[in-house]
Amino acid sequence: MRTAVVICPGRGTYNKGELGYLARHHADKTEMLAGFDAERRRKGQEELASLDGAPAYSVARHTRGDNASGLIYAATCFDFLAIDRTAVDIVAVTGNSMGWYSALACAGALSPQAGFTVVNTMGTLMQEHLIGGQIVYPVVGEDWADDDARRRELLALVAGIHAPPERHLALSIDLGGMLVLAGDAAGLAAFEAAVPPVQGRFPMRLANHAAFHTALQEPVAGKGRALLGPDLFGEPDLPLIDGRGAIRWPHASDPATLRDYTLGEQVIASYDFTRAVLTAAREFAPDLFIITGPGATLGGAVAQSLIRANWRDMRTKADFQRLQETDPVIVSMGLDEQRRSVTASG
Structure with missing residues (x-):
């Protein structure tokens, strides 16, 4: 068995x-x-x-x-x-x-x-x-090899975006080789503007999703x-x-x-x-x-x-x-x- x-x-x-x-x-x-x-x-x-x-x-x-x-x-x-x-x-x-x-x-x-x-x-x-929304962004390349340095870099970016009181952005789900981020409109837009498009579809907004797993x-x-x-x-x-x-x-x-x-x-x-x-x-x-x-x-x-x-x-x-x-x-x-x-x- x-x-x-x-x-x-x-x-x-x-x-x-x-x-x-x-x-x-x-x-x-x-x-x-x-x-x-x-x-x-x-x-x-x-x-x-x-x-x-x-x-x-x-x-x-x-x-x-x-x-x-x-x-x-x-x-x-x-x-x-x-x-x-x-x-x-x-x-x-x-x-x-x-x-x-x-x-x-x-x-x-x-x-x-x-x-x-x-x-x-x-x-x-x-x-x-x-309330709010979610966005997905990869922390690994298409070979899926782990990249802790890239993960730390992206999480530091999220923390910086979240720092001003007029913006909210946080890690919603640590999803293997992906970060699911959640926040308000200003926080999500700031992240989208700060990262390069990758793999032809990221950063990707999730339809009908709220800012799950955040304050x-x-x-x-x-x-x-x-x-x-x-x-x-x-x-x-x-x-x-x-x-x-x-x-x-x-x-x-x-x-x-x-x-x-x-x-x-x-x-x-x-x-x-x-x-x-x-x-x-x-x-x-x-x-x-x-x-x-x-x-x-x-x-x-x-x-x-x-x-x-x-x-x-x-x-x-x-x-x-x-x-x-x-x-x-x-x-x-x-x-x-x-x-x-x-x-x-x-």
């Missing part, structure tokens, strides 16, 4: 190619999906079944925080349940950004329905307030705490790695502390996805990193994080590709040919 760390993706992973994902892969989860949609109907929101079954993908409709969060959570939760536990021993769970909420449910600290309540509430609050989100965090009570949270059944790289162990994790982090620091402070992956690799030494769907965009960030750790002697993209071809270490369930290797039904 292979051991695996499961990684739950965040916002930006349900895109045009994922339209119909729930119907395609999870027609057997209609009862659970109906429970999610009943909650959305009570709040006057469009049902996930309708969004997933739309005749065409719409950026304006499908990337809204109040819609995208629910779609991604449902896909992640259902994919997790589809993993063949007779062939795969899940030793830990983590996630990227919004994927932390999904990880809580997959690890058992939230029930599937409670996890949906948390995700849908926070996604809706983010959309209603839409600008304190109003959202406060409203989340007011709406999401402590009764939703419990202890995890599986080890759970948070956005600081800390492990929340079964039978040794206080639900109140877990809630405080989830609706506090996790919302308003930088999310270190790279460290979470490094912790997973070093503490659990899994055979596989399984990235649930939707989408397959998180695979590069996981590989880049492993390269930073010299995991299995990987130092470049070419090293990762050679290993992936001979002895795969990453399985993206958003890719049909890879999901078949970890699910009983394919």
Whole structure:
């Protein structure tokens, strides 16, 4: 039996190619999906079944925080349940950004329905307030070789831009070979003006994204705490790695502390996805990193994080590709040919 760390993706992973994902892969989860949609109907929101079954993908409709969060959570939760536990021993769970909420449910600290309540509430609050925005910029070249000097240089630039009181800019997510930065309009514009365009698409603004994981989100965090009570949270059944790289162990994790982090620091402070992956690799030494769907965009960030750790002697993209071809270490369930290797039904 292979051991695996499961990684739950965040916002930006349900895109045009994922339209119909729930119907395609999870027609057997209609009862659970109906429970999610009943909650959305009570709040006057469009049902996930309708969004997933739309005749065409719409950026304006499908990337809204109040819609995208629910779609991604449902896909992640259902994919997790589809993993063949007779062939795969899940030793830990983590996630990227919004994927932390999904990880809580997959690890058992939230029930599937409670996890949906948390995700849908926070996604809706983010959309209603839409404070600031996010931008992505690489710290590695196209060979993915680690470049600590470049990382320090860019973070120093961010700190300098943030220094004047009229501008806000901070590290939102350390995402492998990428920095996801967040701030207000002035801070984002200043960064765009200060860095050269690279790789034909960076710096890249993220549509319908707010200044996640920064102090600008304190109003959202406060409203989340007011709406999401402590009764939703419990202890995890599986080890759970948070956005600081800390492990929340079964039978040794206080639900109140877990809630405080989830609706506090996790919302308003930088999310270190790279460290979470490094912790997973070093503490659990899994055979596989399984990235649930939707989408397959998180695979590069996981590989880049492993390269930073010299995991299995990987130092470049070419090293990762050679290993992936001979002895795969990453399985993206958003890719049909890879999901078949970890699910009983394919």
